[in-house]
Structures are given as C-alpha cells and as structure tokens.
Amino acid sequence: MKIISTASEMTNYSDAIKGEGGELGFIPTMGALHEGHLSLVAQAKRENTQVVVSIFVNPTQFNNSADLEKYPRTFEKDAEMLRLKNVDVMFYPSISEVYPNHNNLEYEMDGLDKNMEGPNRPGHFNGVVQVVTRLFDLVKPNHAYFGEKDFQQLAIIRHMSSKLKNGVKIIGCETIRSETGLALSSRNTLLTESGLQIASKIYSSLMFAQRQFANGGLASQVLVQTTAILNNIEGLELEYLEFVNPSSLQKYSDTESEIQACVAAHIEGVRLIDNMRVK
Numbered sequence: 001m002k003i004i005s006t007a008s009e010m011t012n013y014s015d016a017i018k019g020e021g022g023e024l025g026f027i028p029t030m031g032a033l034h035e036g037h038l039s040l041v042a043q044a045k046r047e048n049t050q051v052v053v054s055i056f057v058n059p060t061q062f063n064n065s066a067d068l069e070k071y072p073r074t075f076e077k078d079a080e081m082l083r084l085k086n087v088d089v090m091f092y093p094s095i096s097e098v099y100p101n102h103n104n105l106e107y108e109m110d111g112l113d114k115n116m117e118g119p120n121r122p123g124h125f126n127g128v129v130q131v132v133t134r135l136f137d138l139v140k141p142n143h144a145y146f147g148e149k150d151f152q153q154l155a156i157i158r159h160m161s162s163k164l165k166n167g168v169k170i171i172g173c174e175t176i177r178s179e180t181g182l183a184l185s186s187r188n189t190l191l192t193e194s195g196l197q198i199a200s201k202i203y204s205s206l207m208f209a210q211r212q213f214a215n216g217g218l219a220s221q222v223l224v225q226t227t228a229i230l231n232n233i234e235g236l237e238l239e240y241l242e243f244v245n246p247s248s249l250q251k252y253s254d255t256e257s258e259i260q261a262c263v264a265a266h267i268e269g270v271r272l273i274d275n276m277r278v279k
C-alpha cells in the first residue's frame with residue numbers, strides 16, 4: 001500500500017491511473033477505522049480497479065474544539081487494517097495540504113441542513129461539504145463510498161455532489177452494527193463497557209419504533225413513545241429524536257409512507273448518532 005501525504009502526489013497518482021483507463025473508488029474517513037469502514041473498502045474493491053482511503057480529521061466540521069481534540073487518532077492501526085485489505089493508497093494529508101488557502105465558502109444546501117444535525121452542530125455540514133469537495137478535487141475518484149449511519153451527511157453529499165457537478169458517483173452503504181445492534185462508529189472506542197451497553201439501547205429503541213409502525217401506529221404517537229423510552233435510559237442524554245421523510249429530510253407527517261427515525265444522544269460525554277427506516 002502506498003501512503004501519500006501531499007496534494008500534488010495524490011493528483012498525479014490519480015491522473016496516471018485514470019490515464020491508463022482505471023477506475024478509482026474513494027473512501028474519505030477521519031480514521032479510527034472499524035468494520036464499518038472496511039465494508040466500504042470491500043465494496044469499493046469489488047467495483048473499481050484502485051481504492052484510495054483518506055484519513056483526515058477535518059477541523060472545519062467540528063463546532064466544538066473539545067470534540068475535535070478528543071477525536072480518536074490511531075494512524076498505525078488504521079494503516080495496518082488498510083494494508084491487510086489490500087487498499088492501494090492511503091491518503092494522509094496535513095491540514096496545510098488540504099487547505100493551502102483560507103476558504104470560508106458558504107454552501108447552500110437547499111434546506112437539507114435545516115433540522116437534526118444542522119441546528120445542533122452549526123457549521124458542521126458546511127465543513128463536511130468543504131472537505132469532501134476538496135478531497136474530490138485532489139483524488140478525482142469515479143465513485144465515493146459513505147456509510148448510511150451518517151444519514152443526513154449522505155443525503156447532503158449526494159445533493160451537493162450533483163449540484164456542484166463534480167462527476168463523482170456517490171454510493172451509500174448499509175450501517176454495520178455490533179452483535180448488540182450498536183451502529184459501529186469511531187467514537188465507540190471512547191466508551192467504557194457499561195457505556196457500550198447503554199449505547200446499544202439506541203438500537204432497541206429504534207427497533208421499538210419500527211415494530212409500532214408495523215402494528216399500525218401513528219407517527220405522532222410513535223414519536224412520543226420512542227422519545228419517552230430514550231429519555232428513560234439511565235446514562236443516556238437524548239439530544240434529539242426526529243422522524244423525517246428519507247428523501248427530503250423534512251419533518252414527518254402522519255400520512256407519510258416512509259419514515260426515517262434519526263437520533264443523537266450523549267453517553268459518557270460521547271456524542272453518538274444513529275438512524276433507521278422505521279416505516
């Protein structure tokens with residue numbers, strides 16, 4: 001596996017592969033890799049001639065400096081995991097390689113950032129769109145892979161990628177869960193055993209909502225019931241539970257035929273998100 005740390009080397013590499021008619025699959029990450037990332041790698045390997053994984057903890061998407069500081073960084077372990085999966089390139093740039101110039105572009109996300117993570121993490125999606133756009137410019141992939149765990153992020157990246165016409169096909173991949181149902185996340189490594197047990201109750205709460213809908217429950221009632229369940233979990237502080245239309249991300253109506261439940265919660269000071277198609 002090649003480790004590239006400069007923007008120019010990355011672009012030259014990509015140009016050479018594409019010049020030979022190859023297809024590049026790209027997985028942008030912030031490191032602290034887990035099985036969820038590796039499932040994206042496996043899919044990218046099946047669908048491309050070369051796979052590039054970037055590891056860059058992007059400061060512009062953190063609205064809270066303590067969160068940025070404590071974000072797990074496990075370079076050696078990440079490199080080993082990618083090597084074992086025969087990834088072709090690990091792109092590991094510094095902040096100055098990614099942002100050589102001060103860029104304070106404001107992206108218009110056409111309403112997709114107006115609820116859930118948007119108001120709770122001001123500036124977060126602007127930073128995500130900024131870094132993804134920049135990484136796409138450097139890596140020039142044909143396909144880019146993102147997990148559905150970050151449901152709103154995926155919807156925004158899909159929308160912005162087609163709006164900015166960068167020619168990259170965005171591929172969403174299913175959330176990978178632990179045996180207890182907990183959605184795999186780099187942040188899980190910050191939890192104790194007991195925190196992990198509490199966190200798995202997010203999944204059982206979402207499953208509860210799904211069962212209520214299967215039994216004909218009304219969205220407004222299921223929302224109240226599921227919120228109460230989450231609020232009663234000791235050690236879990238609920239930030240939001242929202243039911244939205246999975247395409248528009250707008251707040252549900254009782255007549256909606258499809259509903260995505262999205263949740264953010266804090267456990268042991270760690271912020272976790274999850275989501276599920278409940279209807």
Ligand code: PAF
Binds near residue numbers: 028056128132150
């Ligand atoms: O999902 C993530 O890990 C990050 O938001 C991403 C897409 C790598 C951008 O920094």
